[in-house]
Amino acid sequence: MVKEIERAGFPVVHIATIVPISLTVGANRIVPGVAIPHPLGNPDLPAEEEFALRRSLIERAFRALTTDVEEQTVFDC
Amino acid sequence: MTKRVVHYVNQFFAGQGGEESAHLEPVTVEGALGPGLQLQALLGDEAQVVATVWCGDNHFAENLESTRREVLRRIASFEPDLVIAGPAFNAGRYGMACGEVCRSVTEELNVPALTGLYPENPGVEIYSRDIYIVPVADSARGMKVALQAMGALAAKLLNGELQGTAEEEGYLSRGRRKNFFFAENGAVRAVEMALAKFHGQPFRTEFEMPVFDRVPPAPALKDLKGATIALVNSGGVVPMGNPDRIEVSSASHFGRYSLESLEDLTAQAFESVHGGYDRTYVNDDPDRVVPLDALRALEKEGVFGRLYEYYFSTVGTGTPVKNCSRFGTEIAEQLKADGVDAVILTST
Numbered sequence: 001m002v003k004e005i006e007r008a009g010f011p012v013v014h015i016a017t018i019v020p021i022s023l024t025v026g027a028n029r030i031v032p033g034v035a036i037p038h039p040l041g042n043p044d045l046p047a048e049e050e051f052a053l054r055r056s057l058i059e060r061a062f063r064a065l066t067t068d069v070e071e072q073t074v075f076d077c
Numbered sequence: 078m079t080k081r082v083v084h085y086v087n088q089f090f091a092g093q094g095g096e097e098s099a100h101l102e103p104v105t106v107e108g109a110l111g112p113g114l115q116l117q118a119l120l121g122d123e124a125q126v127v128a129t130v131w132c133g134d135n136h137f138a139e140n141l142e143s144t145r146r147e148v149l150r151r152i153a154s155f156e157p158d159l160v161i162a163g164p165a166f167n168a169g170r171y172g173m174a175c176g177e178v179c180r181s182v183t184e185e186l187n188v189p190a191l192t193g194l195y196p197e198n199p200g201v202e203i204y205s206r207d208i209y210i211v212p213v214a215d216s217a218r219g220m221k222v223a224l225q226a227m228g229a230l231a232a233k234l235l236n237g238e239l240q241g242t243a244e245e246e247g248y249l250s251r252g253r254r255k256n257f258f259f260a261e262n263g264a265v266r267a268v269e270m271a272l273a274k275f276h277g278q279p280f281r282t283e284f285e286m287p288v289f290d291r292v293p294p295a296p297a298l299k300d301l302k303g304a305t306i307a308l309v310n311s312g313g314v315v316p317m318g319n320p321d322r323i324e325v326s327s328a329s330h331f332g333r334y335s336l337e338s339l340e341d342l343t344a345q346a347f348e349s350v351h352g353g354y355d356r357t358y359v360n361d362d363p364d365r366v367v368p369l370d371a372l373r374a375l376e377k378e379g380v381f382g383r384l385y386e387y388y389f390s391t392v393g394t395g396t397p398v399k400n401c402s403r404f405g406t407e408i409a410e411q412l413k414a415d416g417v418d419a420v421i422l423t424s425t
Contacts, residue, residue, distance in 0.1 A: 001309065001391075003292045004405025005420050008413060011295040016424040018138050021169055024199040027422075028294035036135050036170065036425055037096075038358040039312075041365030054364065055371040058421070062381060065306075065419045068297040 002027045013064040029064040030074045080124040083152045084113040085162040085178045087171045091131035096355035101133035119228030134170040149181045164193030164223040167215040172200030179208040189234045193223045210249045304418040307385035311393030312366040312425040313351030325352030331391035331404045341370040353394025
């Protein structure tokens, strides 16, 4: 899906936990998720901290979308 | 002398439960277990499955390097002559674990290793150059045939009898070349191939070219503050009751759902129907896969323009690449028609 949406001209950021699989399916902008069953959250954190974590991952996704890349790039920090 | 085989499986095939056990750390069991029992029967007196090492799929995929080392240490302690992993069919995490185990065994223990994967399993692209991968069906319905094929290759590897091409010997090409003599010289073979092609008859190239289907990165967003951003996910998050009946595995379609006037995806109104991970956490709070609450906050602060009024959802587990490509194409058409600028795609 990532590849076909990008082929249509949209920048796509893939938020996924198993980065090697994301690379294999051809995502060009990758933000690693927290864990497989909760890529954008952490049930061990208090609600406020979990929300802040999710927000920070989205901000990183925005940074990925606004960064020109030449090849597959993992935005891991 | 009886050869020694160590078998690797995940928590499910070890009989330790499904997704609720996917976090479990590596465990060693003496002898054969689960599909290993059938492997033992196929290997007969030639070889003995001396131990089974199993591990939860999430634990392996989320702690790749440390788990790989720990599983390798456990396997090495049995001094195997051969290691068999899986079969993992079309399972993404399990396929990766099997690939990691086999590659480590091959490279660090210098012992042959094989696994069984469906040809579309992402593990094939990652590991097929380094290990023996027997092509198997996409699900455990194909277990019997998979084990027979893996057992046959195992027997050949144990006896050092691998002579023919990858296809003849029953594994996926590792991209390696071997010198041997043909009856006809190259010129004759090339002309025969050209004639076969000309007459529309089947022929087989001797030099397969790799197929790269990479999409170049789209240009970055210039103006985040003016951008419309859409959410897509393969984690199966749908309105409660799954109105479009999206399949729990091997999805045949995707759904489009309104986010209008929603600030948050609540556990009362949304759920995941994905059959390939423990849905407890996402069903407690669907924003853990479709991060609506955080996006609404950022939208209000003016960090980006606006969130597209629908999100798209499907189930990524066991879904053929052909279907996924079609979903992507169809989703892109709708996004284009509605003036979306960029996409956040979340996967579990």
